[in-house]
Every structure is written in structure tokens, then in C-alpha cells.
Amino acid sequence: MPRRERPLDEGDAPLLRFAADLRLLRQRAGSPTYRQLALRAHSSAASLSVAAGGRKLPTLAVTSAYVRACGGDVKEWEARWHTVAASLTGPGGSHHPPYPGAAPYQVTDSGRYFGRERLVEEVCGRLRAERVAVVTGPSGCGKTSLLNAGPLARLRAADPAPAVLSCTPGPQPGRTLTRCLAHLARERPPGGPRPLLVVDQLEQLRTHCPHPAEARRFLDALWQAARPGTAPCRLLLAVRSDALPYFTGHPLLAQPLTMAPMTPEELHRAIVEPAARADCTVEDRLLAVLIAGAAGQPGALPLLSRALLATWRARTGTLLTLARFRETGGIERTLAEAAESAFTALPGAGRERARQVLLRLVDPGGPGGVPRPVPRGTLDDDPGTAAVLEHLAAARVLTLDGDRVALAHGAAQHAWPRLARWTAEDPEGLRRRQALTEAAAAWRAAGRDPALLYRGRRLAEARRPGPPDDRLTAAERDFLAAGARAQSARRRREADRRARLRGQRRLIALLATLVTTLALVVAATAPLAVR
Incomplete structure (x- = not known):
């Protein structure tokens, strides 16, 4: 029994x-x-x-x-x-995980933050020398984690520690700054170290503040607060690289420090050292897969952190293994879950707009390797598209870097079932659409050169109505409309030319008839003239 x-x-x-x-x-x-x-x-x-x-x-x-x-x-x-x-492993769990997962590193996480030591030193050195330090980089590169677990952790551990306050601009940046400066003035002891104001996500001046003049006043007030001689505080700012052109010319952002992609050596430290602090070991095979999977991927770091946290939860003893990593679904599962959650959180119109954006970023029929960045200018420049881009960037589905937009990881187009299904529906149509996008961008970049316009069969195919949810951008519509006008003008010129030829032929025929008739008359009257 x-x-x-x-x-x-x-x-x-x-x-x-x-x-x-x-x-x-x-x-x-x-x-x-x-x-x-x-x-x-x-x-x-x-x-x-x-x-x-x-x-x-x-x-x-x-x-x-x-x-x-x-x-x-x-x-x-x-x-x-x-x-x-x-x-x-949550608040009631018995173990503190070595990786933060989807959340950024906090000030208390400095003991498990590795890989960015060189940049942390540069930021701290800039603060000591110039009182203002600005960090920039694409979405998802870890700017908030750098600020928290790097300079802020060091300053709060200093003796004496300066007053430190962190904020984001929000929709009313002026009020935010007034409150922060007043708070720091109260917190600074007489003769104590100069306080530090940390402003994260400075791009909110463009995405959240509806009045450009108020955004400019916010920057001016920050600049005044950090000026030598009268400066009440030091400044540590973080701004997404795609927002930098919005602040062109302001002295506050003249010399930012850029967060470059992590090198393999830095990734090695970021993966291995936190595990070691938690008395765990990362299997060599898993380490190789993780570093290779992050190479060339613009939004790999937050996905890597989530996948590592899931692997740590599923570990056997103190060893993080490749087998457990694959059991939890790895980066692909993490990416698919984040993308699906972000997509379903959008309203109906936002989902249609997200589908349009995402399908312009995939490589139809490709293996899903390094993402294909596209110029921001090839997408519509309307509030709906901007809101979708911000939403998907915040969810780490795509990255915004300078004037480029790309999927966070090349695996998205096959790991996320919804995007894989969209891509498989009409890969040839996607290729034609991407070719149209590139042609429209090249035409505009060349000063609307008519020689670059579509014509004939290619124009007819591009203008053929697609599915109801297949929407052209304003630039593409402008390009095709210019092609249609140029083709109509060519047809009118050709019709005029043919009409002139027909008129010339009729005139020649009439003249020939007259000449023949005249010749006959002369021939008939010649004998009479002789007699």
C-alpha cells in the first residue's frame, strides 16, 4: 500500500x-x-x-x-x-533579492549596484568641481538607478551629510521647484555643506508641462539657484537624450555626461557581484548567455534585471543556473509580459496607434537580432503618437534615444505573441510600407526633389487602400500626394504633347493636300498656257 x-x-x-x-x-x-x-x-x-x-x-x-x-x-x-x-521574496519574504527587477535601484541598494563605478566617479567629480551635473541617455539605460545608488548614496553616507531632495518636474514645475528650494533652505544647518537638489526625468518639461514658457522659467530658476556666489544648492539632473534638442541653447544643459551602453566587463560585474553579495553564484553558461543577450540591445538592462530576479527566485540552493533561467522564460518571457501589459493598458485608439508604431520598428521576416532604429521624424508628430511612445518607453517596450526610436530588444517581434502575429499577417506589405517610409524621409531630406517621387506601378501599389487599421503617416501621405500630382502633371503634359502632334499631323496633311491640288491644277492648265 x-x-x-x-x-x-x-x-x-x-x-x-x-x-x-x-x-x-x-x-x-x-x-x-x-x-x-x-x-x-x-x-x-x-x-x-x-x-x-x-x-x-x-x-x-x-x-x-x-x-x-x-x-x-x-x-x-x-x-x-x-x-x-x-x-x-516580497516585503514579507525571508530573503532580500540581489536584483531589483522592474524597479530602479534605490539609495539603500548601493551595496548591490555594480558596473557603473566609472560614471559614478565622473558625476561626483563634476558635482565637486562645478556644482551642476547633468546625466543623459536613452530611455531604459538606468539613469534613475545611477542617481540613487551612486551619487545620492555616497552623499548621504558622508559626514557631515548634506541635505538632499529628489523630485521630478511634473505638470506644474514652477510650484515643484519653489517647494523644493524652500525645503532645502530649511534643512541646511548654518555652516553646513551645501544641499543637493536632484531633478530626475527632466524630459517631463516637454511631455508633462503644457506651457513652454513655464518650462523655460523652470530651467532659468534652476540655473539661478546653482550660480556661483549666490547658489543656495548644487544640482544633479537627469534627462532623456531624445529631449535634449528641446533645451538647446540653455547653459544648464551645455555639458551633459552621457550614459553609454555597458561593456561586457561592466555587465559581468552587474550580474555577478550582486549575486555574490547575496551568497549566490551565477553559472558560467548563464553568464555567457546573459551578456550575449544584452549586446547591442538598447533596452536590455531592465529586462535583464527582471529575468535575473525570476531566476534567483527559482534557484537551486545558491546557484543561478541556465536551466532555471530558461524555465522562467528568460528575457523573452519578461519582455512579452511587459509588452502585453503595456498594450492592454492603452485605450482603443491608443492600441491602434501602438500597432502602427510597433509595426514600423520590426524587421519582417528577420531573425529578430539587433533592433532596427527608425528616425522619430518618420512617425506622426501628433499628441496621440507622442503619448503612445511615452507609454511604451516607460514600460520598456521600446527606447527613445536622440531622434531615434527602436524596440527595446530584438527578440520582441517573435517573443511577444501579439507582435509576432501582426508581423506574420503580411510581411511583404510591411516591407513595402517600410520602403515607403524611407522613401518619404529621403524625399523630404533632399528638399522634396521630384526625381525621388514614386511613379507608375509603384505609386499605384503604394496608394492602394490597405486594411482599415493600416494608417499612413502625414509624411507618407504628403509624399504620395506629391507623387500623384507629379504623375497627373506628367500625364497632362503628355496629353498636351500628343494633342500638339495630332494638330501638327493634321496641318501637314492639309498642306500636303493643298500642294497636291495645286500641282494638279498647274498640270491641267499648263497646255492651255502654251497654246
């Missing part, structure tokens, strides 16, 4: 509920023995028994095998597994 299963401990903890529901699933499947389950699941009976023991969270692979053998919904149980794993 098989042994009776040990009763679960009392309580309502997530792990106990998970185990109880696994047992209930097994009962509904006819209560097979664990040996029978093992034969169905191609797994060991011992591991399946432990999975429903309630003492330890089983691995994702064992959970999936258990559920599959009992005829359950594997996808649903995988989602539950991730929820329970997150609860075990």
Missing part, C-alpha cells in the same frame, strides 16, 4: 495554498499515485511529492510536469507559480 500523504501545515500562506491546490488537482484527476504521476510526467515521484508538500516552492519545470500529468491548465499554473515566487 502507498504511504498516505503527510497533511499540510496549518495556515493560509501563499505556498500552503499553492500546495493544497496541487493536491486538489491530483484528486480531481482520480488521485493517481505519485509513481503513476511520474510515469505520465516523465519526472521523479519524489520531486512530484515534494511539490505538493507545502514546505518548499517546487521549480517551474516540476510544477508544469505535475499539472500536465493531472490534466490541468499549464499556462494558468505557471502564472500562479510566478505569483507565489514573487510573494516569497
Whole structure:
């Protein structure tokens, strides 16, 4: 007789509920023995028994095998597994994870922040020498984490520590700045070190503030607050690189420090060192896959952090392995979940606009390697498109860098089912649309050179109506309209030329008839003249 299963401990903890529901699933499947389950699941009976023991969270692979053998919904149980794993390392968990996941590093995370030491030194040196330091970089490169776990952590650990206050401009930057400066003035002790005002996400002056004049006054007030002699504070600013042209000419942002992509050596430290501080080890094979997966990917860092956190939760003992990384879905699963969540959060019109934007960033039929950046100018410059770009950038689905837009990771077009389905619907149509986008941009860059316009069959195909949700940008419509006008003008000129030729032919024929008639008359009257 098989042994009776040990009763679960009392309580309502997530792990106990998970185990109880696994047992209930097994009962509904006819209560097979664990040996029978093992034969169905191609797994060991011992591991399946432990999975429903309630003492330890089983691995994702064992959970999936258990559920599959009992005829359950594997996808649903995988989602539950991730929820329970997150609860075990949340505020009530017993272990502090070495990676922050989707959240930026905080000031208290300085002990696990690695890879950006050189830039942290540059920022601190700039603050000591010039009282103003500006950090810029594309969306998702880790500017907020750098500020928090780098200079802010160092300053708050100093003796004596200066007063430090962080803020973002928000929709009313003037009021925000007034409150911050008043607070710092109260907090600074007489004779103490000069306080520091940190303004993160300075691009909000463009995206959140409806009045350009108010944004300019905010910058002027910051500049005045940091001027030598009368400066009440030092400034540490972070601004997204695509917003820098909006502030062109202002002395406050004249010499920003740029966050370059992490080198392989820096990525190595960012992955290995936090794990070591948590008494864990990263398997060499996993390390190689992670570094290779981040190379050339503009938005890899937040995705990497999320995937590492999931791998740490699923670890075996103190080792983070490639097998566990793949069980949790790796970067691809992380990316797909973030993208789907961001997309479904949009309203109906926003989803249509997001589809248009995303399909302009994919490489139809391509392997999904390094993302293909496109100029911001090839997209519509209307509030709806701008709002969608900001939303998707905040969710780390795409990156905004200078005047370029790109998918955060090249794997998005096959890892995210929705985008993969869109891409597969009409890859040839996508190629034609991307060719049209590039042709319209080249035409505008060349001063609207008529020689670059579409004509003939190519123009007809590009103007052919597509699906209802396939919307041309204003630049593309302008390009095609100019092509149609040029073609109509050519046709009118050709029609005029043919009409002139017909008139000339009729005139020549008339003259020939007259000449012939005249010749006949002369021939008929010549004998009479001789007589």
C-alpha cells in the first residue's frame, strides 16, 4: 500500500495554498499515485511529492510536469507559480533579492549596484568641481538607478551629510521647484555643506508641462539657484537624450555626461557581484548567455534585471543556473509580459496607434537580432503618437534615444505573441510600407526633389487602400500626394504633347493636300498656257 500523504501545515500562506491546490488537482484527476504521476510526467515521484508538500516552492519545470500529468491548465499554473515566487521574496519574504527587477535601484541598494563605478566617479567629480551635473541617455539605460545608488548614496553616507531632495518636474514645475528650494533652505544647518537638489526625468518639461514658457522659467530658476556666489544648492539632473534638442541653447544643459551602453566587463560585474553579495553564484553558461543577450540591445538592462530576479527566485540552493533561467522564460518571457501589459493598458485608439508604431520598428521576416532604429521624424508628430511612445518607453517596450526610436530588444517581434502575429499577417506589405517610409524621409531630406517621387506601378501599389487599421503617416501621405500630382502633371503634359502632334499631323496633311491640288491644277492648265 502507498504511504498516505503527510497533511499540510496549518495556515493560509501563499505556498500552503499553492500546495493544497496541487493536491486538489491530483484528486480531481482520480488521485493517481505519485509513481503513476511520474510515469505520465516523465519526472521523479519524489520531486512530484515534494511539490505538493507545502514546505518548499517546487521549480517551474516540476510544477508544469505535475499539472500536465493531472490534466490541468499549464499556462494558468505557471502564472500562479510566478505569483507565489514573487510573494516569497516580497516585503514579507525571508530573503532580500540581489536584483531589483522592474524597479530602479534605490539609495539603500548601493551595496548591490555594480558596473557603473566609472560614471559614478565622473558625476561626483563634476558635482565637486562645478556644482551642476547633468546625466543623459536613452530611455531604459538606468539613469534613475545611477542617481540613487551612486551619487545620492555616497552623499548621504558622508559626514557631515548634506541635505538632499529628489523630485521630478511634473505638470506644474514652477510650484515643484519653489517647494523644493524652500525645503532645502530649511534643512541646511548654518555652516553646513551645501544641499543637493536632484531633478530626475527632466524630459517631463516637454511631455508633462503644457506651457513652454513655464518650462523655460523652470530651467532659468534652476540655473539661478546653482550660480556661483549666490547658489543656495548644487544640482544633479537627469534627462532623456531624445529631449535634449528641446533645451538647446540653455547653459544648464551645455555639458551633459552621457550614459553609454555597458561593456561586457561592466555587465559581468552587474550580474555577478550582486549575486555574490547575496551568497549566490551565477553559472558560467548563464553568464555567457546573459551578456550575449544584452549586446547591442538598447533596452536590455531592465529586462535583464527582471529575468535575473525570476531566476534567483527559482534557484537551486545558491546557484543561478541556465536551466532555471530558461524555465522562467528568460528575457523573452519578461519582455512579452511587459509588452502585453503595456498594450492592454492603452485605450482603443491608443492600441491602434501602438500597432502602427510597433509595426514600423520590426524587421519582417528577420531573425529578430539587433533592433532596427527608425528616425522619430518618420512617425506622426501628433499628441496621440507622442503619448503612445511615452507609454511604451516607460514600460520598456521600446527606447527613445536622440531622434531615434527602436524596440527595446530584438527578440520582441517573435517573443511577444501579439507582435509576432501582426508581423506574420503580411510581411511583404510591411516591407513595402517600410520602403515607403524611407522613401518619404529621403524625399523630404533632399528638399522634396521630384526625381525621388514614386511613379507608375509603384505609386499605384503604394496608394492602394490597405486594411482599415493600416494608417499612413502625414509624411507618407504628403509624399504620395506629391507623387500623384507629379504623375497627373506628367500625364497632362503628355496629353498636351500628343494633342500638339495630332494638330501638327493634321496641318501637314492639309498642306500636303493643298500642294497636291495645286500641282494638279498647274498640270491641267499648263497646255492651255502654251497654246
